[in-house]
Amino acid sequence: MTSNTTYTGKVITGVKDINGNVLQTDYIWTFLKVQVTSFHL
Structure with a gap:
């Protein structure tokens, strides 16, 4: 990953979790x- 960079993540509608619940x-x-x-300890 590049420093000083903003990253975006996305999970789309319709994805199901392990219990079968759908993301609305x-x-x-x-x-x-x-x-x-x-970095110092």
Whole structure:
């Protein structure tokens, strides 16, 4: 994944879970991948 980039995920209407429940509306989310320049413990 590229740093400083916004990514979007989407699950479309009609998808079923393991119990057979159907997703009634699209589920869309976004997230930003940032660059970590240093990490200290």
